[in-house]
Amino acid sequence: MLQHHGPQLVNLLASVMLLLAFAMLSQRRIISLINLFAAQGFTLFLSTALVAWLTGQDHLYASALLTLALKVIALPWILHRLIRRLNVKWDVETLINIPTTMLIGIVLVILAFNLALPISLLAGTVTKATLGIALACVLLSFLMMITRSKAVPQVIGFLAMENGLFFAATGAVYGMPMVIEFGIALDVLVGMLILGIFFFRIRERFDSLDTRHLERLKEL
Amino acid sequence: MPAELLLLLASPLAGGLVLALMGHRRRAAEVNAAFSTFTFAAAAALVARVVSEGPFEALYRQLFVDPLNVFLVALTAFVGMTTAMFSRPYMRIEREHGRVTDGGMRLYHSMYQMFSFTMLLVLTTNNLGVMWVAMEAATLTTVLLVALYRTHASLEAAWKYFILCGVGIAQALLGTILVYFAAEKILGAGVGALLWTELDTVKGRLEPAVMSIAFVFLLVGYGTKVGMVPLHNWLPDAHAEGPTPVSAVLSGLLLNVALYALIRFKVITDGALERPFASGLMMGFGLLSVAVAALFLSRQRDIKRMFAYSSIEHMGLITFAFGLGGPVASFAGLLHMTMHSLTKSAIFFAVGHATQKAGTQLMADIRGLIRLSPTVGWGLTLGTVAILGLPPFGVFASEFLILTQAIAHAPWAAPILLVSLGISFAAIFGKVQPMVFGEPSVARLRHRPALLPVFAHLLLVLMFGLYMPPYLAGWYRQAALLIG
Numbered sequence: 057m058l059q060h061h062g063p064q065l066v067n068l069l070a071s072v073m074l075l076l077a078f079a080m081l082s083q084r085r086i087i088s089l090i091n092l093f094a095a096q097g098f099t100l101f102l103s104t105a106l107v108a109w110l111t112g113q114d115h116l117y118a119s120a121l122l123t124l125a126l127k128v129i130a131l132p133w134i135l136h137r138l139i140r141r142l143n144v145k146w147d148v149e150t151l152i153n154i155p156t157t158m159l160i161g162i163v164l165v166i167l168a169f170n171l172a173l174p175i176s177l178l179a180g181t182v183t184k185a186t187l188g189i190a191l192a193c194v195l196l197s198f199l200m201m202i203t204r205s206k207a208v209p210q211v212i213g214f215l216a217m218e219n220g221l222f223f224a225a226t227g228a229v230y231g232m233p234m235v236i237e238f239g240i241a242l243d244v245l246v247g248m249l250i251l252g253i254f255f256f257r258i259r260e261r262f263d264s265l266d267t268r269h270l271e272r273l274k275e276l
Numbered sequence: 277m278p279a280e281l282l283l284l285l286a287s288p289l290a291g292g293l294v295l296a297l298m299g300h301r302r303r304a305a306e307v308n309a310a311f312s313t314f315t316f317a318a319a320a321a322l323v324a325r326v327v328s329e330g331p332f333e334a335l336y337r338q339l340f341v342d343p344l345n346v347f348l349v350a351l352t353a354f355v356g357m358t359t360a361m362f363s364r365p366y367m368r369i370e371r372e373h374g375r376v377t378d379g380g381m382r383l384y385h386s387m388y389q390m391f392s393f394t395m396l397l398v399l400t401t402n403n404l405g406v407m408w409v410a411m412e413a414a415t416l417t418t419v420l421l422v423a424l425y426r427t428h429a430s431l432e433a434a435w436k437y438f439i440l441c442g443v444g445i446a447q448a449l450l451g452t453i454l455v456y457f458a459a460e461k462i463l464g465a466g467v468g469a470l471l472w473t474e475l476d477t478v479k480g481r482l483e484p485a486v487m488s489i490a491f492v493f494l495l496v497g498y499g500t501k502v503g504m505v506p507l508h509n510w511l512p513d514a515h516a517e518g519p520t521p522v523s524a525v526l527s528g529l530l531l532n533v534a535l536y537a538l539i540r541f542k543v544i545t546d547g548a549l550e551r552p553f554a555s556g557l558m559m560g561f562g563l564l565s566v567a568v569a570a571l572f573l574s575r576q577r578d579i580k581r582m583f584a585y586s587s588i589e590h591m592g593l594i595t596f597a598f599g600l601g602g603p604v605a606s607f608a609g610l611l612h613m614t615m616h617s618l619t620k621s622a623i624f625f626a627v628g629h630a631t632q633k634a635g636t637q638l639m640a641d642i643r644g645l646i647r648l649s650p651t652v653g654w655g656l657t658l659g660t661v662a663i664l665g666l667p668p669f670g671v672f673a674s675e676f677l678i679l680t681q682a683i684a685h686a687p688w689a690a691p692i693l694l695v696s697l698g699i700s701f702a703a704i705f706g707k708v709q710p711m712v713f714g715e716p717s718v719a720r721l722r723h724r725p726a727l728l729p730v731f732a733h734l735l736l737v738l739m740f741g742l743y744m745p746p747y748l749a750g751w752y753r754q755a756a757l758l759i760g
Contacts, residue, residue: 174485175454180461194450198443210439217446224450228457233467236405240449243412250416251438257423258431270432 062110063182069103070186073223074165077196080216081161082154086208090135093212093219097127100219104226107183113230119237123222126241131215131248138252139208142259149205149266157203161196168192179228186227193220205268207258211251218244277334280325281341283318284349285396287311288356291389298385300378305364308385312353312360315392319353322346327751333402333473340402340473343754344610348536349399351614355528355621356392358729362625363388363521365726369632370519375425383420384519391417391525395533405470407537408445408452411501414530415441422518433513440510441500448497448537454490455541458482458548472540479547487548494541495557501534503588504561504595505568515584516637520628523580527587528621532613535591539598539759546601546760558599563689565592570696574703578637579627582707583620586663589700590616593693597678598759600685606756608677615670615737619662622733626655629725630711639707644716653712655730660708662737664701670740 076096083089101124108116150157168191176184194217201213218240225232232240262269291311298304323346326332331342341349367384370376376384394414401407415438423434452470459469462478469475475482496507503511515523538558545554569589576582590612597609629652634642646653662669665676675697682690 171489175457175489178461178483178486179457194446201439201443207435214439214442214446217443221446221449221453225453228453229460230465232405232453232456233465233470235467236403236409236470239406239409240412243409243416246413247416247438247442250419253420254423254431254434254438257426258435261426261428261431267435269428270435 062106063185066103066106066110066183067185069099069106070189070223070227072099073103073193073219074189074196077193077216077220078158078161080212081157081196081200081203084150084154086139086206087136089209089212090132090139093135093216094128094132096216096219097123097132100223101128103186103223104231107226107230110182111230115234116226116231118234119222119226119231122237122241126245127215127219130245134248134252135208135212138255142255150203151205152203157199161199164195164199165192168195175228181228181230183227183230187224190220190224190227193217193223196220205266207255207267210267211248215244215248277339278322278325278332280318280322281334281339281400284315284322284353285393285400287315287318288389288393288396291315292386292393295389296382296386298382300381304381304385305367308388309357309360309364311389312357312392315396316353316357319350323350327747337471337473338403338406338467339400341400342758343751344539344758345399345536347610347751347755348532348613349396351617352392352395352399352529352533355617355733356395356525358732359521359524359528359621359625360388362524362628362726362729363519365724366521366625366628366632367519373632376519380424380426384424387417387421388521388525391421395529398533399536402471402473403467404452404455404472404475404540405467407540408449411448411498411534411537412442412445414533415445415501418514418518418522418526418530421522422514424519424522425517427517429513430517433510433517437510437514440507444497444500444507446497447493447500451490451493451497451541454486454493455544458486458490472544475544476547479544480550482544482548484549487545488553491541491545491554491557495538495554495561498534498538498541499561502531502538502591502595503565504592505565505588508565508569508588511588512581512584515587516578516580520580520624520631523584524621524624524628527584527624528617531587531591532617535594535598535613538595542598543758543760552601555599555601558595559686559689560599562592562594562596562599563692565589566596566696567692570699570703573700574706576707577639579631579639579642579707579711580624580637582639582704583623583627586700586704587616587620589696590620590663593675593678596689596693597681600678600681601760602681602685603753603756604677605681605685606759607752608674608681609759610752610755611670611740612674612678615674615740616663618733618737619659619669619671622730622737623656623659623663625727625730625733626652626659629727630656634717639711641717642711643714644712646712647716649725651727652725655727655734656708657712658734659730660704662734664704665697668738668741669734670737673741673744 172188197217
């Protein structure tokens with residue numbers, strides 16, 4: 057029964073991913089933003105595990121567990137700790153108002169589907185329909201990075217982009233070889249730790265994590 | 277696995293760990309230089325092996341060495357070594373001026389070695405996925421180095437560097453996934469489908485539509501790290517605000533390494549498409565970078581920023597040459613890569629001492645270097661003359677080759693190149709001349725500047741301009757054939 061409905065279920069999870077990407081785009085509170093990011097990671101974990109079970113690709117189980125450990129547990133935990141330790145005011149400010157951002161987001165989704173069309177026609181995977189959504193998630197996270205003025209939401213956007221890329225890899229090719237996935241995960245983790253240090257330096261200098269303070273270097 | 281290759285990668289990795297444990301002890305700078313020297317010795321041995329035995333693969337085919345990457349390995353290890361030697365006295369002075377803390381010095385030395393390791397891994401890996409991972413790691417190791425001084429501007433530069441290169445490199449990951457997608461259809465799933473040597477043998481059968489989309493993502497991704505216009509915004513800031521040895525290796529090495537990644541993908545994409553799609557894109561972006569950088573050069577007031585823009589210009593020129601393709605243009609591109617690395621790092625060394633003397637990076641406040649310290653003054657003058665492409669320096673030879681090839685095969689591009697080179701000549705020469713020969717305004721430096729690396733680099737550049745040993749020329753020709 058589940059085997060039969062499997063591909064539909066993957067598509068359902070894909071739409072949840074997209075929904076969460078939009079939710080993150082519209083979220084104003086930082087704590088909720090981190091929780092949404094964790095939820096997106098969890099959806100990615102579920103869909104990767106499901107694809108692994110449907111196709112019998114065993115290495116995808118490992119990839120799913122990696123997602124669970126890193127994107128659902130480790131990174132949100134580090135982010136929550138950072139927020140508490142940094143102790144700055146935490147309402148997310150956007151540079152463009154949220155309804156406009158959502159409209160731009162919709163345009164990006166259409167663009168992503170058009171871009172993914174020729175590729176998914178060639179894909180032989182059961183998950184090829186999700187490729188467009190994965191690209192849309194990447195572009196929406198990119199939009200989030202551009203429209204947020206504080207450092208932490210920008211980083212969450214960056215991490216969400218990584219989620220979208222992993223989702224694209226699962227959709228198009230049943231995931232990258234394991235060595236590479238571990239390498240990418242390691243880079244993300246190290247990057248997060250370095251950013252942790254970096255946040256403290258920014259705050260120590262500016263008493264705030266607003267990246268609008270970081271606009272002095274300009275061309276004349 | 278050949279011992280040379282093992283040592284080449286193990287030496288900087290071990291150096292990073294040892295220096296992290298050693299902390300800021302007095303001899304840390306010497307240990308740093310020793311590890312880099314050892315890495316260079318391993319690289320030299322590796323070159324000897326490749327020249328005598330030809331290309332080879334190692335470690336279950338995950339690493340491979342051919343004339344193209346061994347040439348960049350040698351260059352990277354050499355400039356890595358001279359920069360470590362330069363940074364020993366330079367960073368000590370910075371420490372005495374209180375610009376860096378003890379913890380900062382530990383971070384600096386450890387990350388310097390890790391940065392060398394990631395670059396050498398990008399160059400020697402056969403696996404395009406590992407290449408991505410190592411390239412991202414190279415960004416991560418240098419982010420904290422750019423922010424080493426913890427000033428407002430350096431934090432801002434590092435943040436910009438991290439975010440822009442992070443976004444860029446994410447596009448490159450998407451491109452790599454798409455290449456894997458195309459390769460998996462022919463080579464089957466698994467690590468084999470990411471090996472460059474495998475891809476190279478089947479490149480004619482890769483799906484052209486997928487490869488062209490993949491190359492666009494890869495160009496945007498790795499192009500950000502090369503500093504191509506319009507993705508160059510991080511580069512002048514990161515170069516200007518980081519410590520000078522970091523500017524030297526970023527400009528002289530990291531940009532080359534990112535361009536190397538792009539070249540590897542270009543070879544496969546051109547093979548898959550049977551029309552010069554990748555080459556055309558590289559020519560276009562290269563030309564745009566040369567022209568835009570030339571226009572920005574004259575507006576700079578900070579000396580390190582100005583030479584950062586000059587790096588964008590030269591990387592654009594090299595990208596253009598590789599896009600043009602053919603044995604002569606690729607040869608010229610490789611030669612220019614070498615010349616630019618050596619000259620630009622030499623300039624940054626001299627600039628480092630000049631700014632340390634003057635206590636400022638603003639060109640208007642640095643005057644009369646040649647009277648106060650002839651070596652710094654002459655180093656800067658000769659470096660500038662060399663980078664501007666005046667004979668008899670090697671940059672002249674490579675630029676001349678690129679220009680003649682452009683006139684022969686892409687005549688429409690030649691005027692743009694000539695005008696841009698003219699504008700940048702006027703801009704840079706006009707600004708450096710009063711700094712060197714004007715009325716002195718800067719204080720006398722108590723420390724003796726360590727300028728041996730400057731003159732060693734410039735001597736090499738001069739040698740390449742006057743006489744190129746036949747075996748070197750043969751080696752470059754072999755590497756150029758691999759690019760096509």
